[in-house]
Amino acid sequence: MSALAQAHVHRRFRRWAPAFLAAVALIAGVLAGTSPASQAAGSLPCDIYASGGTPCVAAHSTTRALYSSYNGSLYQVRRASDSATQNIGVLSAGGYANAAAQDSFCASTTCVITVIYDQSGRGNNLTQAPAGGAAGGPDNLADAAAAPTIVGGHKAYGVFVAPGTGYRNDHTSGIATGDNAEGMYAILDGTHYNGGCCFDYGNAETSNNDTGNGHMEAIYFGNIKVWGYGAGNGPWVMADLENGLFSGVNAGYNANDPTVNHRYLTAMVKGGPNQWALRGGDAQSGGLSTYYSGARPNVSGYNPMHKEGAIILGIGGDNSKGSAGTFYEGVMTSGYPSDATENAVQANITSVNYGSGSTGGTVLAPGSRISLQATTSCCTADYVRHDDSDNNVVISGITSSSSATDKGDATWIVRAGLANSACVSFESANQAGHYLRHSNFQLQLATSDGTSLFQQDATFCPQAGHNGQGYSFASENYPDRFLRHYAYTVYIASDGGTNAFDSSTLWNDDTSWNVAAAWS
Numbered sequence: 116m117s118a119l120a121q122a123h124v125h126r127r128f129r130r131w132a133p134a135f136l137a138a139v140a141l142i143a144g145v146l147a148g149t150s151p152a153s154q155a156a157g158s159l160p161c162d163i164y165a166s167g168g169t170p171c172v173a174a175h176s177t178t179r180a181l182y183s184s185y186n187g188s189l190y191q192v193r194r195a196s197d198s199a200t201q202n203i204g205v206l207s208a209g210g211y212a213n214a215a216a217q218d219s220f221c222a223s224t225t226c227v228i229t230v231i232y233d234q235s236g237r238g239n240n241l242t243q244a245p246a247g248g249a250a251g252g253p254d255n256l257a258d259a260a261a262a263p264t265i266v267g268g269h270k271a272y273g274v275f276v277a278p279g280t281g282y283r284n285d286h287t288s289g290i291a292t293g294d295n296a297e298g299m300y301a302i303l304d305g306t307h308y309n310g311g312c313c314f315d316y317g318n319a320e321t322s323n324n325d326t327g328n329g330h331m332e333a334i335y336f337g338n339i340k341v342w343g344y345g346a347g348n349g350p351w352v353m354a355d356l357e358n359g360l361f362s363g364v365n366a367g368y369n370a371n372d373p374t375v376n377h378r379y380l381t382a383m384v385k386g387g388p389n390q391w392a393l394r395g396g397d398a399q400s401g402g403l404s405t406y407y408s409g410a411r412p413n414v415s416g417y418n419p420m421h422k423e424g425a426i427i428l429g430i431g432g433d434n435s436k437g438s439a440g441t442f443y444e445g446v447m448t449s450g451y452p453s454d455a456t457e458n459a460v461q462a463n464i465t466s467v468n469y470g471s472g473s474t475g476g477t478v479l480a481p482g483s484r485i486s487l488q489a490t491t492s493c494c495t496a497d498y499v500r501h502d503d504s505d506n507n508v509v510i511s512g513i514t515s516s517s518s519a520t521d522k523g524d525a526t527w528i529v530r531a532g533l534a535n536s537a538c539v540s541f542e543s544a545n546q547a548g549h550y551l552r553h554s555n556f557q558l559q560l561a562t563s564d565g566t567s568l569f570q571q572d573a574t575f576c577p578q579a580g581h582n583g584q585g586y587s588f589a590s591e592n593y594p595d596r597f598l599r600h601y602a603y604t605v606y607i608a609s610d611g612g613t614n615a616f617d618s619s620t621l622w623n624d625d626t627s628w629n630v631a632a633a634w635s
Contacts, residue, residue: 159183159209160300160446160460161235167456169298169448172289173426174234175241176212176444178264178271179467181234183209190231192217192259196224202232211269217259218583225619227256228274231428235446237288239426244283247323247434254281254429254436258610260623262304262441263579263587267467270579273304273443274428277595278311281430285321289449290426291332294419296387298452301334301445302398302464305380306538306576307594308350310339311437315355316445317384319432321425328416330423331357331432332391334382336440345372345406352382352395352406356417357432362393363407366414372406378537378576379443379469381461386411387451389418394454396461398469403461405454439595443469470578479539479577479586481531484633486513487541489600490584491624498634499551499598499605500525501543501560508551508558508605513634520545522634527551533563533570534591540573544635551575553590556614558598558605580627587626597626 161171161182174181177190188202189212201220206213217226233239244254261275274282291297301316308314317333320326338349343360344367345351351372353360362372372393379398385391392408411418426447430436479485487499489510497510501524513525523545532538533550541551549560552573563569574591575598581587588598590607599608601616608626611619 158463160463163456163459163463164298164446164448164452167453167459169450169452169456171235171446172237172449173239173287173447175231175428175446176234177203177228177231177274178266178443179211180205180209181444181446185209185234187234188232189234191229192221192226193229193256194221194224194226200229206269211267212271214270214272217272221259226259228259229256231274231282235289239284239287239290241282241284241426241428244281244427244430244434244436245323247432248325249431249433249435251279251434251436254434255279260581261610263581263583264443264470265579266443266469270583273441275307276314276429276438276440276442278309278437278439281434281436282428283319283323283425283430283434285323285425287424287426290318290424290447291449292422292424294388295422296385296449296451297332297422298383298385298448298450298457299334299446300381300383300457300460302443302469303336303380303382304441304443304578305336305350305375305377306535306589306591307439307441308337309437309439309594310337311439312339312341312435313337313355313360313431314429314438314440315431316428316442317355317426317447318422319425319427320357321423323432323434325357325433326423327421328358328414329356329418329420331355332384332386332420332422333427333432334384334445335360336380336382337438343367343369345374346370347374349374350376352380352393354384354386354391354393355431356412356420359412359414359417361412364410364413366412369407373404376535376537381464383457385451385457386420390451394457398464400465403458479529479630481529481539483529484544484635485527485529486525486631486634487527488585488629488631489625490580490582490627490629491600491621494600494603497600497603498525498631499527499600499628501546506559506561508560509603510600510605511603517634519635526633526635532574532576532591534567534574535576538574538576538591539588540575544633553607556596556606556608556616558607581623582627584627585629588628598628599626601625
């Protein structure tokens with residue numbers, strides 16, 4: 116296979132293909148019996164919280180309005196080519212993000228998210244987090260195109276937090292302080308996480324320093340076990356209350372806090388005088404589960420609480436920034452929301468059909484036969500394939516006149532993810548029991564040995580394509596790395612890094628794949 120790859124290397128030099136040539140119809144067309152949902156007046160999360168007597172005092176989203184009347188900006192982007200900025204709003208009042216405006220503004224360059232606007236009217240916007248008590252200077256800003264998604268049938272972008280990225284507001288209005296009651300939820304990518312500290316959204320210190328137990332109340336998501344953990348191997352939804360990640364009344368292990376890795380995850384924390392609760396669920400379907408509801412932790416400093424009222428996203432209260440995750444929307448409330456109110460919010464969240472139907476649609480349904488077509492301008496006739504002569508995986512041209520063997524080598528059977536059923540694995544159509552898996556970041560065809568490592572290496576989580584076409588596939592165990600072709604060999608690659616195949620040049624195109632009809 117190495118000879119085949121080398122034969123194509125000279126074609127690597129190619130012109131830039133504009134990233135905004137969106138093919139959203141492909142994504143929307145594979146939804147499993149869904150259609151774009153309208154957002155009825157009075158039905159959106161902050162409308163629901165207000166009706167329940169616990170109004171939003173902060174509302175952040177890069178994907179949609181969270182009030183039915185909201186017609187302002189969701190976020191701001193800044194492009195690298197000239198440092199110009201542009202606000203990205205909604206398509207209509209109470210509607211979805213105008214992703215096409217971002218695509219047009221950021222075409223042929225890159226953009227970062229500079230501001231996530233507060234829809235509540237209180238001015239609790241999130242901007243670049245400054246340095247804090249943890250080591251390091253100000254945080255990085257999120258790549259504006261790194262977390263594409265579909266919501267309500269519309270293309271949108273989330274906030275992709277790589278380690279070192281974070282947002283904050285230390286001068287807020289209306290956010291709970293002291294032992295006052297509050298609630299919060301966030302919609303996250305349940306497949307994008309790590310064991311770093313700390314992927315949080317919620318209430319934190321105003322000084323950017325650790326000021327003691329009980330000075331925070333934020334949603335945490337990840338699989339770190341230093342301060343607390345739940346059942347299984349994680350990730351877990353927990354509450355960051357400062358100097359402790361809690362999932363119950365006890366510090367440390369709590370068996371009732373399950374491992375959750377829904378592709379789109381609803382996470383909720385609420386707290387008041389000597390009471391708090393932790394809830395979560397699948398943001399694509401179903402209701403909420405209560406992982407804990409009861410008294411404050413039985414550790415000194417948490418009853419009463421000493422909340423300070425800053426807001427953080429993607430970092431810890433002292434600006435610890437070793438975490439990874441993806442945020443789509445979230446709010447904070449005044450007062451302790453009822454379960455009934457939160458259940459109604461969850462019903463709205465599931466109604467807008469987050470995602471592209473990755474394993475429930477007609478294209479990536481388990482058992483379906485597909486081929487993976489490159490979308491980079493040089494290579495649209497090329498498909499992911501293996502060769503019987505070795506175990507390497509490359510892209511090469513396949514046509515109707517190709518041999519039956521070549522067509523079979525470029526055909527894959529979709530399986531539910533071996534390590535995560537919310538994701539997918541790809542079994543060779545002509546070598547049963549052989550799967551795409553990465554080893555030392557390069558893709559190979561290998562026989563399943565049943566180990567946990569193999570299952571993770573062979574599991575990939577689909578999301579909307581980084582260049583607006585098809586899908587991008589994140590590695591289950593390296594969620595910041597995606598299937599990418601480089602010099603006609605297939606890798607899992609990050610957007611920038613020390614390896615040649617991590618080059619940022621054409622990364623969005625090279626990591627986007629059309630799911631095509633099977634060649635065999």
